[in-house]
Amino acid sequence: MADIFTVWTLAAAVETTLVVDRVTGGTLVMFVMSGISQTLAAVETTLVVDRVTGGTLLMIIRSGVAQTLAAAVETTLVDDLVTGGTLLMFVRSSISQTLAAVETTLVVDRVTGGTLLMIVRSGVAQTLAAAVETTLVVDRVTGGTL
DSSP states (O other): OOOTTSOOOOTTOOEEEEEEOTTTOOEEEEEEEOSSSOOOOEEEEEEEEOTTTOOEEEEEEEESSOEEEEOSSEEEEEEOTTTOOEEEEEEEOSSOEEEOSSEEEEEEOTTTOOEEEEEEEOSSOEEEESOSOOOOOBOTTTOOBO
């Protein structure tokens, strides 16, 4: 199957949908649909917001056929503050998104031993699951959790 960012020339185009980059205002992809060939209908757009900077980390465009990750031309490094390593690198352009490394990283809550964040990465998809942060404040007198 050709890349979805290929310009489609369809003789009997029924509908054209423009998916707009909410960051740059540019057009990320144009879906040209007909009953005989390409059927990619954008269903939903989700913005994943950087809670530190307030910027947009990722825009997920979903359709019934495929999911496209795209956004502004930007690279964002999410650093593990415990180890100093890089948890994730978002490499973004107006036409595509590359997620570096096939890797799963678990960020562990050192107080409870639970998993704060699981990042599942591949060249095809990315899943961000679980909470962003858990903080327990312990009462040193009683030993209880405040």
